[in-house]
Amino acid sequence: MEPLALYGYIILFAPLVATALITCFTLKHKAVSSWIAIGGMLVAFGANVLAAMQVFGADASFEPVHEIEWLSVGHVMIPFGVQMDALSVMMSLIVTGVGLCIFVFSTGYMKGEDGWSRYFACLSLFSFSMLGIVLSTNLIQTFIFWELVGVSSYALIGYYFHKDSAVDAGKKAFLTNRIGDFGMTWGIILLFYTLVDTLGWERASFSYEKLKLLYHASDPLIVQVMADHSGTLALATLLIFTGAVAKSAQVPLHVWLPDAMEGPTPVSALMHAATMVAAGVFLVCRLFFMFAPYEIALGVVAWMGGITALLAAGVAFVQHDIKKVLAYSTLSQLGYMVLALGMGAPAAAMFHLTTHAFFKALLFLGSGSVIYGCHHEQDMRKMGGLRKTMPVTFWTFMIGTAALAGIAPFSGFWSKDAILSAASVGHVPGAPILYGMGVLVALMTAAYMGRCVILTFFGEYRGHAKPHESPVSMTGPLVVLATASVFAGVLSIPKGISEHGGWLEHALVGATTAPVWFPGMHEEVFLPSVAIVGTVAALFGLFLAYMFYAKKAWSIDSFVAAVKPLHTLLEKKYYFDEAYLWLVANVQQTIAETCGFIEVHVLRRIVDAVAGTTRWFGGQVRLLLDGHLHRYVTLALFGAVVIIAAVLVGN
Amino acid sequence: MDKLNLILLVPELLAVAAGIGVMLWDLWLPREKKIALSTASMVAAVVLFLSTFIPAVAEGGHAMGGTFLVDGMALLMKRAFAVTALFVFLISREYVEDLERGQGEFYTLCLLALSGMFLCASVNDFMSLFVALEVVTVSFFVLVAFKRRSTKSVEAGLKLLVIGSVSAALLLYGIAFVYGATGTVFFDELRADVVAPDFIVSTELVIGLFLIFLGLGFKTSAVPMHVWVPDVYEGAPTPVTAFMSVGSKLAGFVLMLRVLEVFGRSAAIAAELTPFLALIGALTLFYGNLGAIPQTNIKRLMGYSSIGQCGYILLGIAAAWTMGMSGALFYMVSYVFTNMLVFGVIVYVARATKSHDLDDYSGLARSNPMLCAAMTIGLLSLAGVPPLMGFVGKLLLLGSAFGSPELHWLVYVGLINVVIAMYYYLCVIKRMWIHDARSPAKPVAPMRVKIALGISVLILLAGGFAPQILEGLTAPAAAELGLPSRPR
Amino acid sequence: MDMLLSSPTLLASALASIGGEITTSHYIVLSALIFGVGLFGVITRKNAVVILMSLELMLNGANLAFVAFSRHHGNLQGQVFVFFIIAVAAAEAAVALAIIIAMNRVKGSVNLDDATELKG
């Protein structure tokens, strides 16, 4: 096994080892547990850096895939391994890096929690699962870790298992993801056996590399066959995409993410902002060669992203819980990424994923620091004026906001610009509309973030408990992430600006590019018009926020009154939860009750009836002997006659 | 053939002698010493059992001018009868002790009945068949009505008497028809005739055989001549019930097997008999097992159960091939131990609770685990549950019937009844194991009975785990009978 | 009666030879009639003693059949059989009377309707 693969396995299993150690030995010793967890993360990160140096290094002479047989029956072989190409290494760097910051942050934030060890065990388990998704070499392995991620998120959301809200939120997250996984499993199986039926056992496979070979094949026969079954294949692709929809919280399977904020804030930062929710985007990048050939697939993806971005941004305006605001902004940013994918710009999507990971993690930790500073107060209406009391948090939060709002030169600007420019030239049906939506969302983002910042850090303090700055263990990671959020942009400054630009895209080319003949694929270039439009939108958004909340030049209440129906619609989050509740409570439960009824009152009754009938016959038989001797004799002789007659007639 | 060859009759003669001896000794014994009679009869039973191993007897053959036959089946069954008698004497000791008078008669009658059973095993012509049968029946008339002061006992005796005589008349009339059709009552001649090529199966013969099987059905408690069973089982003294439920029943069966063996050689006659026996078997199965469900008196329950058990043996007899015979013999032997086990428990539980109500058995598992275990194993063996002897026998019988396609329906009937039987046996077991005791009475069994029960438990288990031991005896005996060795 | 009717050859020959010389069939018919009468008695009468008499009648029916067949076949087996039957019948009758007396003792009657304690 060459070193690269070895790094891969180290990255993958270091956190798992940490989990095992904590659960088996150190549940009682808090400090030790946290150090084991951080140690595991450190090891993974170190190995990751080494791997990155090799992968992005000068000589690209390495074997990216290492697999072993995990399960094999007949012609079907399900491998297990690590795939160390640009995409996965890039992503795992984010996971381990951001993860590390958040582990450290947690040691401060979780002070005095009695479930401390459990918390770090689950956190490590999550890192293991997430890295598994990132490094996996085939669909089944991805699915395995896909589910594990769901489980660990279930465990962490439900961390405060004495709180009904937390427990239910965990359940909701798990089940929503299960629905996605249902589609995903179906898609995987459908894809595999379609290939089996059309191309035979030898060519069909779960492995990404082998699949890519099929999709990129020049062999006319294969191209022919693939073309013949494009319908089925596109369907399979979209079914797999449902998995991504659930995990990346796209409409309509987004409902779990806001509730997931029930978990501890670092968890929200790590999983429900930076990494886990990005898994969907990552998966689509990984499988981009499968989406690319199908206009319809891309169209669905793009529209889903656009709609999500828009709807979520809307809701973000009416939230008062600071974490909820960030949660909805996460939704809408994920929408952005998916939109980019649909527009055929996976590189842009990954770019935004990266930058978003940094600044959204930063924002969440910032909010965490705020909450911690305000003694676990989450309502923005009870905050304000915190810029004086917690300066570090304030400035880092500002940086994050700027990045998120897409103000140049912060990283968010570049990535968002990349997406918008991709949208502006996209080929999917209704691309112009999507572009417009994108710009609108940029505006809204800036606006609600402005609102959030103003309510939290400016004006007068409206709370009761005395706020204070957080310890270094918390501010440290903030600073680190802030730095990253500022400079992450350089990863892929477009060519138009500097000839060294577009690095990330080039790095990812191998991993994500679609077949050469793919129409929608688009060489990322710098379009000044788009940049200007985007910036203007963002600035206008901030201006609105300023006028409404800081200067109070315009009354927010009168505005709300003006758009009452829209406002209620937003407050009710477009009634998604109600709809699902109705579905579960009425449809699902009714079916269940009906089956229960059949079980008890039909099937069981039938069985008991058989027994009852037998018993009744027994009761009748015993009446034949009533004690009167002459009746006995009659019975006997009559019986004899009947029997003999019957037999004689029978013969 | 026509030499007297009395040596073969030693067991029978000994049995009669023992009976008379006990009766005479009874005259000399003072009241308080009468218990010796019980010991004497136990010894007699053992001696009788051993007497079947006398080489001359064991090698078998004809006697009394060919009217008396000792073959494998005869020997096997005589031993079974002797064991039965021994069991009866073991469990009846206390009962007889309590009799104010007539201990001697009790044992004498038992021994005479035993001699009758011995004869049944060896009859080789219709006359001795009738006589042997009546010897058994008449002794049981008296035994059943032995408690002359008890209305139940007397009523049971009367019912047994009337129905017994009616069935005897049917039997005789049947024999008369067969005699009329064939011109002989000697089995050896009949065996030769029925397989003769020019032999024609006349309606008289068939009807005669039907009547004969009905008449024998009285003893084996087969529908429709079963009507006496529940009442008499309930009314008779418990040891007598035990003796009757095994001894006289098996006597009836051995006669059935004998007649079948004689006439079943001819495929034509077998073809006539099989549907008849199958029909009777099916009716018997349903009657016994359904009737048992609502019973609340253990002896009555056992009565119905014994009707049901009869149905299974009829399955094998209806199949009328070696496996069926072997299965029937196997089942009969296992029936000896099974039923004796159950009745042994019944006797001593009844002694404690002074009644035969099923609820007396509640909580037996706690009050006397040993008796409870014995009863459970006995009932399970009756239900045909592995690893017990009864299961193997039942499987052989069902299997043998399954061999001939036209009997498949009968096997299905049998299987349905296995489930029904399972139900009511489990109802008893449920009371013993699950329910709490109702009366403080704690049943106890004397050591000799404990040993006897223990031994029969072991035999039941052995017969389940290693059926080849017993099967090694029944299979050759069945093979001797000269019925076809594979399904018809 | 029934088993006779269900035995056509006998009946046919019996009817055929009405008025002719006495054949076996006549005896069989007679014996069947006697048997049937006895049976009828057992079924209908309630008095234990009468039932006992009816039983004897049935046995005698059988006896007659044996004797007739014995003559028909020209061998003595049937007649020998009859002696056995008579002997056994005697023994049975003795026991029967004893039981009936016992019943009379405990129940004060020999009517079978008084002997219905055991049932079900």
Add this chain to the structure above:
Amino acid sequence: MDLLTLLVVVPLLAAGVLVFVPAKAEKAIRWTAIGAATITLGIGIWFFHLALTGGEAALTEYTASLPRIPWVQSVGITWAVGIDGMSVAMILLNSLVLFTACMVSAHAIQDRVKEYFILFLALGAGVYGVFIVKDMFFMYFAFELAVVPMYLLIGCWGSPKDREYAAMKLTLFLTAGALVALVGILLLYFKTWDFLRLTDPNAMPSFHLDDVIAAADSGYFSSAFQKKTFVFLFLGFGAIIPMWPLHTWSPIGHAAAPAAGSMMHAGVLMKLGSYAILRVAFPACPEGAAYWLPWVATIAMANIVYGGYVAMAQKDVKFVIGFSSSSHMGYTLLGIASVTVMGVSGAVFLMFAHGVMTALTFGLIGFFYDQTHDRYIPNLGGLAHQMPFVGTCFALATMASAGVPGFANFASELMVMLGAWEAGYKVQAVIAIFGVVITAVYLLRALADVFFRARKERWDKLKDARGPFQRSPFILLIVVLLAFGMYPKPMIDIIKAGVEPIVRPVRRAQGHVVDRDTGAVDMRGVDSGLDGEIDTGNAPSERGPRQQRRREGR
């Protein structure tokens, strides 16, 4: 005596010894039982190791080295035991469950300890018997041997509310099922005898499976006969699986039984049915199987969905798990019905995984039920506060049951789905996939409502599992689940090697080309791969044996 026979003899011997141990010496009794269970566990592991190292060849060799001991010659009953990949898995399962159940009952059972363990060991012996014998008579024998102790275990040590009804129902149902199967067995028995007599006019009959299979392979069994016989065998054994709608005995049986009772019942007893179907019905009447299995696949669908929804409607935690069991058995049925090496191996692996998982679950439920004496979910809640260890284990068990990767259940269910799709049961496969969602719904609900949420004072007196003696059984089961779940290949290799010869005849009956040597089953007939398919012009997926077979099959 060979090790396989020991598997049956040891528990029976122990039971026999216990008969003579005074009832007061409870400690001795417990340790005797545990000792016996441990010995069999050792044997089970030994066989697993043998299969692991030597592969199927070693097992076949071992089986061949065993004598056929004639038992009842005139009837053709022989004591013949044998082992293959499938039975290795099942034996390991039974030894695990038996051992853990013994450990659990060792501290759970205080009343009539002696009787309890005697019956318990008898039950274990019976189950082992079914898994090892190659003689149909003894298969039936061993099964019945297992049923009756179950009656008393439930009746005497079960929960007082419904134990009598449940025990009676269970026993009668299982007996009836076994009898129906017995009819099938007898049909095979006599047909085989005819076959044997073809060669040797006065040949003895035989209950031995090899003879039956030889007759079947020679094509002596007519198609009609096979179809008829398969119905008897399948309905009979199907009632034990339990197959919808013959399942009503099972959930209430789970509910009423004592902890160890439900462990054995759900863990292994329910597996006997599907095992026997694979062992007897498949090789003996392949054509019957080929003819009926499409319907079976549909029934399996009913099992999965119906069972799941009923479980969703339950308020009694034991009933939830009980119905989830019958829902999971639907996957087993589906895998069996698929008749692909993938699907059937998956089914067998699922039997193993579900056995371990459900044993764990019932062990845990029993653990807290013995203290709460309450299984009504709304009354429970927040138990994780008082018993964190049990809570954690239960959460893990729930995850395993919900088919979360990392646990053996996931791999097996995935295999079943793949197999079902491979066999062309696409609708059923999708339903099966959806079944996982349903499972998650009711299991998470149960988990949350029993162990999570606010602390309840009324349960403060509850004690968590303490010390190695109480914890080890649960830990052992979890470790097994995780080990086989994370790296299933070894187990799968063992199982599939045993499954292939069983599947092969049925596939041949379905009209597939089967590679006799490797047993590899080619789904696509001779022309696998691309070449020769394009020539025909029409799209490849329109042809190939799978489509043909589906037309025949339906």
